[in-house]
Amino acid sequence: MVTRGFSSGRRPPTDGDARIPPGQYLEQGFPVLSAGPTPRVRIEDWSFTLKHGPRPIKTWNWAEFNALPLTKMTRDIHCVTAWTKFDTPWQGVLVDDILADAGLEPPTGFTLAHAFDGYTTNVPVKDLTAGKAMVALLYEGKPITPDHGGPARLLVPHLYFWKSAKWLNGLQFTTHDEPGFWELRGYHIYGDPWREQRYKDDP
């Protein structure tokens, strides 16, 4: 349905239409969105735990985690609130390298990411491995600010950005695909921006 009097003339300038998923617009800034207050997680209180169901497999403190191989990943990111940001530069530890350090083959096909503020989000294992995702520690070469999920956040850039959990403190393998915080509150179980999987009734 064409909207009377609306033209694409106000569209923000873009140099890469093919990189913008349907319904998204290009954003130059880096908006902050979260469901509650920003937690201030001190490095000395930080830890990351890999779990299989209720069972902890391995826990790293900040120094141990930072001793894992660091990988650079520069990616476009897509927020469900309709902004897309090009070429965001992150550094962190690939999920592949976390699993290797734990000596763990993925025991199930699904995970729930957990955060210090109680936030959770579900991501299938196939979307985390083979270099697709990392636990990011640096943004633009500097520690990630609390607003953007520091000290460490999940980065799954090919899914809507609510999947890239801020203030990450664990990854739990689950037997089934268990919906997380936003997935229980009307958002899509998978969240592929190229298929516009924003809300639960999207195909």
Added chain:
Amino acid sequence: MSDAAAVQSPWQTVRIVRIEKRTPRATSFFFQPSRPFAYRAGQHVDVRLTAPDGYQARRSYSIASAPETNDVIELAIEKLDDGEVSPFFHEVAAIGDEIELRGPLGGHFVWPEDENGPLVLVGGGSGVVPLMSMVRHRAAQNSSVPVVLVFSARVWDEVIFRDELITLDDRQHGFDLVLTLTREAARRPADYSRRVDVAMMAQAMARLPEPPGLAFVCGSNAFVSAAAQALIDAGVAAQNIRTERYGV
């Protein structure tokens, strides 16, 4: 009817039936839905505009009306000069125009089903919109849940819904309005003229008969960060604070 037709698009066409200027920068648009639209106070909608060349722009807007008046949905839209959707509404949209709308959306920043203790609402600028839906819902339900709304605006004339909020405040039925103006002197005796801070939050909560069960904070990211921290410093547990940020 074929099976394909039974699968309803999540988008529906809505018609603008009323336009009301609220402040120099915020205008309320009232939309008549084409199919039933049940929502909860605090939820938002996505709005989609389509250009003749097929280009579409979508934005999220909070609902200002109460769920009890869902035959017409009110969105109060602030004009952003460098925006592409809000200038359309402010400069082009007219009564009788149709746009596409999807919703209701969001299941977190909503009036709680189980009214468990008083509520603190904190809004900055047009961040008051989803809180207005809650305040109107409370009034429509004749709810006895004590509510205090701390509303920060730059100046008196930018206090969206000002007359309606003051009228509800004057009823003294358990709804308290605290206005704070950041660029003007306070106009009412108990109001403030400064940015939100911990003392203001403590004094606002002292108007409630008991500590709040939940706090809802909405506005720009800078406002929400400051207000949420002030609430925490005033003794509200972080897990009881729900936020909605415009992103910038």
